[in-house]
Amino acid sequence: MPNPSFKLSEIADKLGVKLSLKDPEDDIVITGINTLEEAGPTELSFLANPKYVSQLSTTRAGAVIVRPEHEKDVARALVTDNPYPMFAQALTFFVKPQGSFTGISHMACIHPEAELGEDCTVYPFCYIGPRARIGKGCVIFPGCYIGEDCELGENCILYPRVVLMAGTKLGEACVLQPGAVIGGEGFGFVRTAEGIRKVPQIGHVELGSHVEIGANATVDRAALSSTLVGDGTCIDNLVMVGHNVHIGKDCLIVSQVGISGSTHVGDNVTMAGQAGISGHLHIGSNSTIGPQAGVAKDISEGQVVGGSPTMDYNTYLRNATLMPKLPELFKRVARLEKEMGHKPMASDKTDRSLVAMWNRWMSMMHHR
Secondary structure (H helix, E strand, C coil), X not given: CCCCCEEHHHHHHHHCCEEXXXXXXXXXXXXXXXXXXXXXXXXXXXXXXXXXXXXXXXXXXXXXXXXXXXXXXXXXEEECCCHHHHHHHHHHHHXXXXXXXXXXXXXXXXXXXXXXXXXXXXXXXXXXXXXXXXXXXXXXXXXXXXXXXXXXXXXXXXXXXXXXCCCCEECCCCEECCCCEEEECCCCEEEXXXXXXXXXXXXXXXXXXXXXXCCCCEEECCCCXXXXXXXXXXXXXXXXXXXXXEECCCCEECCCCEECCCCEECCCCXXXXXXXXXXXXXECCCCEECCCCEECCCECCCCEEECCCCEEHHHHHHHHHHHHHHHHXXXXXXXXXXXXXXXXXXXXXXXXXXHHHHHHHHHHHHHC
């Protein structure tokens, strides 16, 4: 497939932005998109972060997406108040679809009771179970497993080795990256006098429309009822979503986040990488959870938190700034104790605890 290319005026029309040319006849053909530093004369670039404004004078890019104040800084500009969303939209013009096969492979195993819509592509070595219903225009790459009674809306893409266990439901235009497992058995076990006993997980998983699941991410089926992921939510690689979790619309769940069972997440929530969320919590809409945060209590709507255990994000940043200074603070406290005639803090590990140091410091301040 040849690389896509467009005249600069075509791109401006598609984006609905102003085209600014120092030479009106200089409507060049654009063959790709790249960074200001790496772009060549036939490539489009963008300036979203002011820290890179100096690169406008050195870039070789054929044209740049900029804010109005930088329109005259380049020979060819696409002018908008929001360069980054326009850059993201422009990228869609140059995307080349993965794969080169079309139709239904005779090497796929499709149960006679399965139903496939029009214009579906099923690669070799896929399995589609009984009563599964595959919507129009779906693409299923090699090695995928779709269990019995699964439902896929129109135009879903399942990349290689995706697993949909029985009863999983996908809305329209979902994208599942390689190795994602949807509907695997939730982690249900109970301790008894006879030992650990398994708790069967008899529910299922439902994904809304336009949901994206990253590579090797897992969404476990519910013990009862459903594990839910709302429309437009994007889940990164290596994320684990436990049984009976409900995730709202338009959430961003970044790599290696773990969400324990029965937690409810509102709409438009962002969870940064490696955050851990305890079970049976409520995470309010429009909240943000920082990287490596440990969430053990409910998060209010619109709250921004970080740290482990979580705290207000500004407090977390202050604490993170102070932590490297604690060894020097300890030495200063010891010197002050000596100057004021207090018994120096012992060198054993117990008296060196931060709590002990803090209490002694506050006591000294109180008696000064």
